[in-house]
Amino acid sequence: MYPSLTDLRRVNVFQQASDADLESLRQHSLVRAIEEKSFFFLQGDEAAYLYVLTSGRAKIVQSNVNGQQVTLRIIYPWQVFGALGAVSNQVALYPASAQALENSVGLAIESAFFRKLMASDSHLAFGMMNLMTAYIQEIQERYRELALERVEQRVASALIRLAGQAGVKSETEAGIELVFSRQDVAELTGATLYTISRLLSDWERKSIIQSGRERIRILRPHELVTIASTSA
Amino acid sequence: MYPSLTDLRRVNVFQQASDADLESLRQHSLVRAIEEKSFFFLQGDEAAYLYVLTSGRAKIVQSNVNGQQVTLRIIYPWQVFGALGAVSNQVALYPASAQALENSVGLAIESAFFRKLMASDSHLAFGMMNLMTAYIQEIQERYRELALERVEQRVASALIRLAGQAGVKSETEAGIELVFSRQDVAELTGATLYTISRLLSDWERKSIIQSGRERIRILRPHELVTIASTSA
DNA sequence: TTTCTTCTTTGCGCTAGCGCAATTTATCAC
């Protein structure tokens, strides 16, 4: 049920923490199973917990008043999400929702407790700062792409990024398999479902990828790198 | 020359730090005067210093390979910038450049030293985390706008945001005065100079703003709020 | 197997915003 200390060490943020800290952290946590399409938390909820995904896959999405949405991050096992509330001692609200992409399990850690742990163990604070700086760099890069690059380049970049994040497990000699719908890719890249469908069809004709229902297999990653950095 | 301890307390990140820490921080700092259009640091430089702006105004810009650029943040006095390198003990590179918008002065603090201070004083670490979470929330919101909203709405949001950041000093009964060129606004909103010019001309006809060379005076802020949240 | 649902594809028309080019306006240096 609860992850072991060994498992918790797989979490980057916790890497340098003491056993005692990790143990007490478990005491202040809940295991929550969330089924596909349900939410760990909703945008605007009070950020009382931060999460470690222990199995499954999730996405962090932000909606505007019309209900249109963008995907900010994809979460894989042993990643931390929903942590903004652990920083301020004021009441904070989640700025985005966390939705399970498949049946998932997360460890919910009390934000207030985690804040105390960070105050007493600087390793935890540095772990969190490293998480934040890495995320800032990614979102800044994506922001720049959204402002300056065409859809084709943004999608190529997004697939490369996803391939890197999804990790080795999905990489075989037959290519790198990504499990995302056209709609998912659209929300990740600031494009529409239709444009993504047309683009992937085109790439499939050129044998850069091979695609199916909610599946994209990257056959020639280097081609995507080229497209991503093609000017104008 | 060097800012006083009282001045340094105006920096959010330093608010809770001890006098001794602030004093030693000054010892490990340099005062750097940068003239308009010159750079505090360039994208790709080794992030050996983090900065506190003590006077003037600066922008953080990220460029792509074609030299097109987006503006990520505007920096006002007593704000910290270029701090990513203080987090990791690996060598880090600035992911963006910091360019002075007018003749400016900054206090350059050694990243490695600041990292040690954060490790010994959790208040500093929390100050930094608060800075990062606030920035993350802003950039996420702008990312969402860029993906989902039209130029008109993004510009309205940007002006509102700038008005809030520029602060009270520029707010009179005659409106809120912002000192930015059309090009600046374009780089802040992911639009072109031409589109911004046309849009501002239109708003001026409607008496929402009044504008001049490198100047925008917001006459009816509420109109902008309405535009920013107008659907489709 | 058949039916339902959900995802995907593709044709088609449309428009927001780009970007060139030429002009006008404001500011600065001398």
Next chain:
DNA sequence: GTGATAAATTGCGCTAGCGCAAAGAAGAAA
């Protein structure tokens, strides 16, 4: 004041990508 430089404006044509609609696939359920 005069000329030089940089910023801003505006007309015009163009196209990337949107978004509707309708049809086609691929699973899931019955």
